[in-house]
Structure formats: C-alpha cells, structure tokens
Amino acid sequence: MRVKFLATLLLSVILAGGCKKRQSTPRPTVPHIPVFTIRTDSLATPMEFVGEMNSNSDVIIQPRITGYLLSAHFKSGMPVHKGQLLYRIDPAQLQTQEAAARSQLSSAQAQLIEAQNNYERAVPLARINAVSRSALDQYKAQYESARAAVRSAEASLHDASLNVGYATIYSPIDGIIGATDPSVGDLVGVGTQYTTLTTISNTDSVSVTLSIPVSEYLRLRDSTKLDEPSYVNRNLLSNIRLWLSDGSLYPYPGVYSYTRRATGDRMGTIELVVKFPNPEQVLKPGEYARVTTDAGKIRPRTVVPQICVSQDQGINSLWVIRPDSTAEYRRVELGKTYGSYWIINQGVEIGEWVAESGLQKMRNGMKVIPVASASETDRPTKPAER
Numbered sequence: 001m002r003v004k005f006l007a008t009l010l011l012s013v014i015l016a017g018g019c020k021k022r023q024s025t026p027r028p029t030v031p032h033i034p035v036f037t038i039r040t041d042s043l044a045t046p047m048e049f050v051g052e053m054n055s056n057s058d059v060i061i062q063p064r065i066t067g068y069l070l071s072a073h074f075k076s077g078m079p080v081h082k083g084q085l086l087y088r089i090d091p092a093q094l095q096t097q098e099a100a101a102r103s104q105l106s107s108a109q110a111q112l113i114e115a116q117n118n119y120e121r122a123v124p125l126a127r128i129n130a131v132s133r134s135a136l137d138q139y140k141a142q143y144e145s146a147r148a149a150v151r152s153a154e155a156s157l158h159d160a161s162l163n164v165g166y167a168t169i170y171s172p173i174d175g176i177i178g179a180t181d182p183s184v185g186d187l188v189g190v191g192t193q194y195t196t197l198t199t200i201s202n203t204d205s206v207s208v209t210l211s212i213p214v215s216e217y218l219r220l221r222d223s224t225k226l227d228e229p230s231y232v233n234r235n236l237l238s239n240i241r242l243w244l245s246d247g248s249l250y251p252y253p254g255v256y257s258y259t260r261r262a263t264g265d266r267m268g269t270i271e272l273v274v275k276f277p278n279p280e281q282v283l284k285p286g287e288y289a290r291v292t293t294d295a296g297k298i299r300p301r302t303v304v305p306q307i308c309v310s311q312d313q314g315i316n317s318l319w320v321i322r323p324d325s326t327a328e329y330r331r332v333e334l335g336k337t338y339g340s341y342w343i344i345n346q347g348v349e350i351g352e353w354v355a356e357s358g359l360q361k362m363r364n365g366m367k368v369i370p371v372a373s374a375s376e377t378d379r380p381t382k383p384a385e386r
Contacts, residue, residue: 031361034373035321035353036305038344043301044238044294045220046338051208055201055285056275059173062196063089064166066189069182076179079281080200084171087197089188091167098160105153108146115139115146175202176281206276206283207257208242208291211269220296236295240274242283243290252277254291303341305373308354309334319362321353327366 067089074080119139125131171177178201182194189195212220220236240254253276260271274291276283283289308318309332320328332347348354355362356373 030367030369031358032371033321033327033358033368034356035370036308036356036373038302038304038348038352038354039350040300041303042298043303043338043343044298045296046336046343047210047212047293047295049208049210049291049293050288051210051291053206053208053283053285053287053289055175055203056205056207057173057202059175059200059202060196061086061169061198061200063087063169063189063194065089065094065163066187066191067091067093067167069184069186069188069194071184072180074177076177076198078177079175080171080177081174082171085168086171086177087169089167089169091164094160094164094167098157098164101153101157101160105150105157108149108153112143112146112150115143119143169197171200173200173202174204175200201285203278203281203283203285205278206285207273208254208276208289209260210237210272210274210291210293212272212295214268214270217270237272237274237293239292239294241292242276243292244282245287245289250276250283250289252279254293301335301338302344302348302350303338304344304348304354305356306337306340306342308356308359309342310359318348319355319359320348321355321368321370325368325370327355327362327364327368329362329364 070088070090072087073085080086119136119142122131122136122139126133126136178199180198181196182188186192186194188197237256240256242250242252242254244250254274257273257275260273274293304318310317315331316334317329317331320330322328330347333345335343335345337343353370355368
C-alpha cells in the first residue's frame with residue numbers, strides 16, 4: 001500500500017514539473033504586418049515651386065494736369081469699382097483757361113462770318129469784272145484762314161475742357177486701391193514731387209511665376225512631344241494647385257497663362273506663368289505661395305507609401321515580404337514624392353509586397369503574416385491632392 005502511494009506521488013511530481021516546463025517556454029507569436037502590393041500607376045512628373053503672387057494688372061493713377069489736391073474719396077486698401085470717384089483737383093485755373101478758349105472761339109467764328117460774307121459778295125462781282133481776280137483770291141484766302149482759325153479755336157476749347165475734366169479722377173478698373181502719396185492741399189501733377197497719386201491692383205485673379213531649369217524643361221517637352229511652338233506650353237502642366245501659408249489647399253485650380261519670352265534672372269531657367277482665380281479675394285499680391293503641378297506626359301511609375309520607406313544617413317530602404325512570408329531588407333533609389341507616395345526608380349519589382357508598419361522590429365528572414373493595408377484602396381491612379 002505504501003509503495004503504491006509513493007508511486008502515485010512520484011507520478012504527480014513528474015506531471016507537475018512537465019506542466020511547469022511547458023508554461024515557462026511559450027511559443028513565439030508571428031506578427032501581422034500590413035503590406036502594400038507594388039504595381040505601376042499612370043502618373044506625370046510631380047513638381048513643386050515657391051513663388052510670389054502678383055495681381056492680374058496694376059494701374060498707376062497719375063494726374064494729367066497740375067493743381068492742388070482738393071479731396072480723396074476712398075479708403076486705402078479697400079476695393080474700388082470702375083468709374084468710382086477717387087480724387088478732385090482744384091479746377092479754378094483750368095476753368096479760366098476754358099473760358100478764355102471759349103471766347104477765342106467766339107471771336108474766330110465772328111471773323112469767319114465776316115470773311116465768308118466778303119468772299120460770297122466778291123464772287124458775282126468778279127464774274128462781271130467789277131472785282132479783280134487778285135482781289136477775289138485775297139477774299140478767298142481770308143475766308144479759308146478764318147475757317148482754319150475756327151478749327152484751331154475749337155481744338156483749344158476741346159483741350160481746355162478736357163483739362164477741366166481731368167481735375168476729377170475716376171477709377172479705370174475694379175480692384176484694390178493703395179495708399180495716397182500726397183495729402184489734401186499738396187500740389188500734384190507734372191513737374192511736382194507728386195507725379196503719382198496711387199496704384200490700383202486688379203485681384204480677380206493672381207499669377208505666380210514658375211521657374212524650371214532649361215534641362216528639365218527640354219526633357220519634359222521631349223517626353224510630351226507637343227505639336228506647338230516652343231513659347232506655347234499649355235499642355236505641359238496639369239493639376240496646378242496652390243497651397244496657402246497655413247498649409248491648406250486653395251480650392252480653385254490654376255491654369256497655364258503664358259511663357260516669358262526670355263530666361264529668368266537666374267541663369268538657365270524658363271519661366272512659366274500660371275494664374276489662379278480669386279473670387280473671394282483671399283489671395284493677396286506680394287504673398288508667397290507653394291505651387292504644385294504635374295509636368296510632362298503621364299507614364300507608368302512605381303510608387304509606394306512614404307511610410308514604407310526608411311531614410312537614414314542618405315540610405316533609402318524598405319522591407320520586402322517574400323512569398324514565403326519572410327522579411328527582406330532592400331535598398332531602393334527614390335524619385336520624387338507624389339502626395340503621400342514615393343516614386344521608386346529602382347529596387348523593387350512589380351507584384352512584391354512591402355511592409356507598412358513595424359519596420360523598426362523587422363529582421364532579415366523574420367516570419368510575418370502579411371495582411372492588406374489601407375493604402376491598397378487609396379492609390380494615386382490620378383493626380384493626387386498633395
């Protein structure tokens with residue numbers, strides 16, 4: 001009986017020790033890794049620029065006559081409309097000149113009537129030789145001279161009336177008006193220190209100049225194969241977007257406007273001008289903006305999400321998940337960014353899986369369980385919103 005009890009006790013100890021051993025060495029778990037499947041997408045060449053915004057047009061308001069500034073009828077920095085009253089210049093001296101010109105015209109008209117009557121009376125007398133031919137010619141010359149004097153007086157009166165009208169200045173365009181250089185009471189006009197009154201900027205749209213290196217410009221043109229003159233590039237750029245200073249995307253896309261006829265101040269650049277509509281007057285001339293655009297022909301490119309790529313001391317790498325579900329460290333050659341993606345020039349093959357998370361814990365040959373990532377449903381198959 002005692003032997004049976006000892007055998008049972010020994011068996012219990014052995015079983016307890018085996019259970020304890022199994023509990024102390026748990027089986028390692030295989031991590032689930034989101035993967036992105038490599039394939040080509042049709043993309044253009046993404047480009048990014050920083051440039052200054054300029055108004056659609058700037059009109060400098062200059063007085064055409066000289067006089068004392070009587071009043072200004074606007075607030076600096078506020079919108080003005082075409083035909084709106086801006087300034088009044090003292091017209092007293094101009095009105096005096098206009099009155100003198102009007103009097104001169106009346107005198108010339110009276111002399112014309114006298115000369116015309118003399119000539120018309122002389123014509124029938126000349127037919128009966130009561131007036132000599134030379135006298136008739138003299139009457140005719142006086143008549144033509146009086147007619148010329150009237151035309152000259154009419155021109156002088158018209159010029160004087162224009163000058164009186166120039167004493168009142170109206171806005172020639174819709175836009176934003178700047179500050180007034182002179183003050184009320186200052187002498188303004190030609191020959192004074194105030195030859196310019198203010199500037200009005202039309203901001204219905206703004207333009208940004210994009211400077212592209214000549215070598216890059218020629219490569220893009222060759223790849224696009226445009227059947228148009230070299231100064232026309234409306235098909236070279238697409239998906240032109242502007243980013244505000246707070247990092248938000250401006251809602252209205254831009255359009256190509258024109259190419260400047262000469263290279264930029266920086267040697268070796270071609271300057272393309274693009275325009276953005278500005279209906280809410282959000283964009284202000286003089287501000288700097290970031291502009292992104294797609295350039296050249298759309299062609300197949302290999303892309304991966306930026307979170308898949310590690311960059312360390314100039315080395316670009318990612319983790320490829322092989323068909324046997326093991327990890328492989330791979331160096332790659334990067335192109336340009338496209339939204340939240342990198343364009344990969346070299347280093348991966350179509351159809352391979354790339355790990356999206358857990359990169360710091362990866363080791364060569366490590367076993368993983370690949371699962372589809374969210375990036376698979378958000379691929380840049382069309383121009384991306386950067």
